[in-house]
Amino acid sequence: MNTLKKISFGAFAFIFGLTLVLTQSAFKPVGILANLKRSPVTLNYQSSDFSQTEVEKESNWTTASNPETCDNTDQVPCTITIDNSYVSGGVLQNTAGLVAAHNSLTDTYYIDRSEDELMEKTNRAQ
Amino acid sequence: MKTLKNRDLAIRIITSLLIVLWVYTAGSKLMDFPDFKNQLRLQHFSETTSSILIIALPLTELITAVLLATKYHKHGLKISLILLTIFTGYIILILSGYYIKAPCSCGGVLKFLGWRLHLLFNLFFLSINILALYLFTTKERRQGKSD
Numbered sequence: 578m579n580t581l582k583k584i585s586f587g588a589f590a591f592i593f594g595l596t597l598v599l600t601q602s603a604f605k606p607v608g609i610l611a612n613l614k615r616s617p618v619t620l621n622y623q624s625s626d627f628s629q630t631e632v633e634k635e636s637n638w639t640t641a642s643n644p645e646t647c648d649n650t651d652q653v654p655c656t657i658t659i660d661n662s663y664v665s666g667g668v669l670q671n672t673a674g675l676v677a678a679h680n681s682l683t684d685t686y687y688i689d690r691s692e693d694e695l696m697e698k699t700n701r702a703q
Numbered sequence: 704m705k706t707l708k709n710r711d712l713a714i715r716i717i718t719s720l721l722i723v724l725w726v727y728t729a730g731s732k733l734m735d736f737p738d739f740k741n742q743l744r745l746q747h748f749s750e751t752t753s754s755i756l757i758i759a760l761p762l763t764e765l766i767t768a769v770l771l772a773t774k775y776h777k778h779g780l781k782i783s784l785i786l787l788t789i790f791t792g793y794i795i796l797i798l799s800g801y802y803i804k805a806p807c808s809c810g811g812v813l814k815f816l817g818w819r820l821h822l823l824f825n826l827f828f829l830s831i832n833i834l835a836l837y838l839f840t841t842k843e844r845r846q847g848k849s850d
Contacts (some may be wrong), residue, residue: 586718587722587771587772588772589717589719590719590723590724591722591772593723593726594724594725594726594727594730596728597726598726598727598730598734599730599734672818682820
């Protein structure tokens with residue numbers, strides 16, 4: 578009886594954990610709700626260095642204006658629109674987890690993705 | 704007698720909480736496996752390490768939960784302690800600025816906590832894990848003495 582009680586306790590906890598998993602949206606936020614909760618901020622790339630390290634460096638992305646025209650060509654970074662939770666004092670925080678991709682033709686890096694799955698990015702021609 | 708009952712109850716409650724924790728974190732990873740793979744790649748590990756962790760992490764968490772739910776719960780408590788120590792250490796490294804980038808805080812609703820709250824969350828479970836092991840060890844010693 579005691580063994581049964583012990584097993585039941587553990588089994589109950591196991592089932593409860595499974596229930597939590599099934600009722601929660603674990604990794605992907607619910608689309609509409611996620612969008613409603615967002616406060617997007619547009620940031621511009623401020624450096625003339627298009628190496629991977631610099632493109633992924635969050636301090637190079639600020640709300641300060643940039644005269645470059647973003648033509649949506651994946652050569653060098655231009656602007657990103659990201660959730661406000663990744664921005665502080667007009668500067669992108671390192672929690673944004675920027676990831677750059679390489680353009681082999683121009684041997685430069687442009688913005689590919691970030692921690693914010695709903696981030697919008699616009700690159701430009703060099 | 705009442706102390707013994709309270710101790711057993713405390714061990715049972717803590718073990719149950721840890722089972723829920725590990726089932727939830729493992730289940731969350733497995734429920735959305737492609738996303739878990741992508742988010743693991745954003746962490747500070749090499750490709751090889753990420754490939755190993757993709758399988759090893761949820762598997763170890765599940766095994767830990769199963770051990771905790773069976774008569775081998777002492778082993779489960781030990782593995783749980785190791786896992787929590789590693790995860791907590793990783794968060795401390797991130798918060799201390801050891802890593803330049805601080806990518807996602809993966810794992811279900813824990814993703815929405817942010818790193819600081821995630822650290823508090825981990826410290827809580829680490830504390831109760833240690834407590835459960837301590838209570839279990841003292842219980843075994845008493846039983847050994849009374850035998």
